[in-house]
Amino acid sequence: MGIDQRFWAGRRVLVTGHTGFKGTWLTAWLQQMGAVVTGFAKAPPTDPSLFAASGLAGRIEHLEGDVADVAALGEVVARVRPEIVLHLAGQAILRQGFDDPVGTFRTNVMGTVAMLDAIRQVSSVRAAVLITSDKCYLDQRRTCAEDDPLGGHEAYGASKACAEIAIQCFRAAYFPGSFTCGIASARAGNVFGAGDFAPSRLVPDLARAFLRGELPKLRSPEAVRPWQHVLDAVAGYLRLAELLHQRPEMYSTSWNFGPEAGSEWTVSAIADALASAFGIQGWESAPPLPVQEEALLRLQTSRARRRLGWQPQLGMAEALRWTAQGYKRLYGTGDTNWLADQIARYHAGLQEQDARPTEGELVDLMTHAVARTSQHEAA
Incomplete structure (x- = not known):
């Protein structure tokens, strides 16, 4: 599954939430x-x-505003007339949702509604990918698939479930x-990578502690989450946006993105591995x-693997090494060249992956070779 650079070159794209951690990597x-x-x-x-450290504000059209401001967002969409929308803006911290449920529902639900309403009023948008969360599922004790019931027992998860219903x-x-x-x-699932400074989030809390030479404090050492590097998500x-643009009738649905089944790590295992890297x-x-936090959360990702050809590229150990390397350079010198370097390395890995024959292609090649050999022997 490669990302087609030719598809994106020169294409008008609107990204909301581009100033956040995941939004910065995407942008x-x-x-x-x-x-x-x-x-x-x-x-x-x-x-x-x-x-701010990356200097991206000077290389794109950077606009500041509230995604839940219906008029302001509508004006931006109408003026920019994007062909593709990637909606990442939202309140993403579970603890903040507990402390400010009204603000969390306003941003996560009304921000999504405002974007959808703006999209329907312009003719330019061909594909819109709206990012919610794996926490949108009602019963998180099971391996959650896209068609499972939505819900939430705290404001963050419930607001993401409401956003899904609005979509x-x-x-x-x-x-x-x-x-x-x-x-x-x-x-x-739970994404991580260098450059995340959010409070009450595992990897940035670990990095801050390790860089100060302190022992981090873990709330739920044995909790399991669908961890993945931010670039995998x-x-x-x-990939979804590309295919959605080409075949909207086939890809207009919900999609899970998470790690390989059975490869989920506990909080303590993440802490031990990252500590070793530091x-x-x-x-x-x-x-x-x-x-309320579930001790175990897993995602069923077969839909994305089968229909998008998507799969995680970075194993946990490698992803944590990349994360430690980025944090060290960012904290040590303020250097952000590693951001472009890691994106380029990841992108190149995807292209190499696409160049390799799939299992099905290998079977076809072998069948063809056997047939040619049989024809030659018969002659």
């Missing part, structure tokens, strides 16, 4: 491929921030059977958050 990749990117988001949510509503009411505009939602979004050992236990 940097799009910019490297030559896309004409407009970003719309609030100011970077952390200080420091990867977006389904708009798709049915305003884009029924549409062959001109594809509307899809993407639900990724972003590659899924880009040359530090040890961690301490901490009281859990006053928020």
Whole structure:
């Protein structure tokens, strides 16, 4: 599954939430491929921030605003007339959702509704990928598949479930059977990578502690999450957008993006591996958050693997090494060249992966070879 740079070169793309961690990685990749990117988001949510350090604001059209402001977002969409929309803007911290449920529902639900309403009022958009979360499922004790019931027991998860329902509503009411505009939602597992400075999130908390020479505190050491490097998730979004643009009637649905089944790591295993990459050992236990968190969360990703040809490229050990390398350079010198370097390495790996024959292609080649040999012997 490669990402087609020729597809993105010169294409008008609107990214919301581009100042956040995942949005910065996505925007940097799009910019490297030559896309004409407009970003719309609030100011970077952390200080420091990867977006500010990267200098991306000077290489794209960078607009600041509230995605839940219906009029402001509508004006941007109407003026930019994007061909592809990647909607990442949202409140992404579970603890913040507990402390500010109203703000969380406003951003995650009304921000999604505002974007969908803006899209339906322009004719330029051919594909829209709206990012929600793997926390949108009602029963997270099972391996969650895209058609499982939606719901949530805390504001963050519930707001993402509501956003999914809004996407389904708009798709049915305003884009029924549409062959001109594809509307899809993407639900990724827990992403990590260098440059995340968010509070109450495992990998940035670990990196901050290790770089200060302190022992990190783990809330739920044995909890299991569908961890994946940010580039694996972003590659899924880009691949989905490409196919959605080409065949909206086939790809306008919801999609899970997560690690290989059975490869999920516990919180303590992540901490141990990242500590080793930083040359530090040890961690301490901490009281859990006053928020209901499931001890086990797994995603069924066969839909994306089978229909998009997507699969994670970075194993956990390699992904954590890339993460440690980026943090060390960012904290040590302020250098962000590693961001473009890691994107280029990942992209090149995808192209190499596409150059290799698949299992099915190998069977065809072998069958063809056997047939040719039989014909030769018969002659």
